[in-house]
Amino acid sequence: MPAALEESANPVLIGRSSSHFTRITRIFAAELRVDYSFQVVRDLMSSDPADYGGNPALRIPVLQTSRGAWFGALNVCRELWRRSSLKPRVVWPEDLDQPVLANAQELVLQAMATEVALIMAKVAGGSDSNAHHTKQRKALVDMMSWLETNATSALAALPPQRDLSFLEVTLFCLVTHLEFRDVLPTAPYSELTAFCRRFSTRASIAETAYRFDT
Ligand SMILES: N[C@@H](CCC(=O)N[C@@H](CS)C(=O)NCC(=O)O)C(=O)O
Known part of the structure; x- marks a missing residue:
C-alpha cells in the first residue's frame, strides 16, 4: 500500500461500548472529527493479547494505526488529536x-x-x-x-x-x-x-x- 494511503486509512479502535475508558476515546474522536472503525472485544475474560490489539495488559481501549498500536485511553486520545485537522485547544x-x-x-x-x-x-x-x-x-x-x-x-x-x-x-x-x-x-x-x-x-x-x- 502506498505510504500516503496507509497514513489516511481509518484507524481501528478496539474496545467496548459499555466501557468507560473506551468512551473517553470515542468522545475525543467525535469532538476531533476523526473517523475510525470500531472492533468490539466480546470476551473481557480472554487472556489472549491478540484479542486486545496486542496489548499485553489485556485491556481496552487500543487504537491500531499504520504506525502501530496505541495502548490506553490517554495515548489513544493524543494520537486522535495528532490525526485531527481541527487541532482544538x-x-x-x-x-x-x-x-x-x-x-x-x-x-x-x-x-x-x-x-x-x-x-x-x-x-x-x-x-x-x-x-x-x-x-x-x-x-x-x-x-x-x-x-x-x-x-x-x-x-x-x-x-x-x-x-x-x-x-x-x-x-x-x-x-x-x-x-x-x-x-x-x-x-x-x-x-x-x-x-x-x-x-x-x-x-x-x-x-x-x-x-x-x-
Ligand atoms: N490504563 C488503561 C485502563 C483500561 C481498562 O482498565 N479498561 C478496562 C475496561 S473499561 C479493561 O480492559 N478491563 C479488563 C480487565 O480488567 O481485565 C487506560 O487508561 O485505558
Whole structure:
C-alpha cells in the first residue's frame, strides 16, 4: 500500500461500548472529527493479547494505526488529536499545575480503575465480603466524596479558552458509568451530576451513549 494511503486509512479502535475508558476515546474522536472503525472485544475474560490489539495488559481501549498500536485511553486520545485537522485547544493531564486540578485528574482515573476492579471481580463471581473488596469500595466512595467537594473548584480553575479537557471527559465518563453499571447511585452527588447534565449537551455525548454490545 502506498505510504500516503496507509497514513489516511481509518484507524481501528478496539474496545467496548459499555466501557468507560473506551468512551473517553470515542468522545475525543467525535469532538476531533476523526473517523475510525470500531472492533468490539466480546470476551473481557480472554487472556489472549491478540484479542486486545496486542496489548499485553489485556485491556481496552487500543487504537491500531499504520504506525502501530496505541495502548490506553490517554495515548489513544493524543494520537486522535495528532490525526485531527481541527487541532482544538485540549487541556491534557500535564497541564494541570494546581493541586486541586492534578488531584482531581488522579482521583478520576483511580476511581475508574477501582470501578473496573469491582466490576471484574463481580463478573468473575468473586465474594464481595472480603477485606480487599471492602477497602476498594470504601476508597471508591471516599474518592467520589472528594470529587463532589472539589470538582466544582477544579473545573473553574481550568483554562477558560479550552475547547476540551481530558479531565472533563474522564469525569463525565466516570460519573455516568457508575450509574450505568449500578456500582453507586450518583443522585447524592449533586455537583457531579449537575456537571454531567451540562457536559451532556455536546453532540459527542449523544453519539457515544453507553450500551452493551450484542
Ligand atoms: N490504563 C488503561 C485502563 C483500561 C481498562 O482498565 N479498561 C478496562 C475496561 S473499561 C479493561 O480492559 N478491563 C479488563 C480487565 O480488567 O481485565 C487506560 O487508561 O485505558
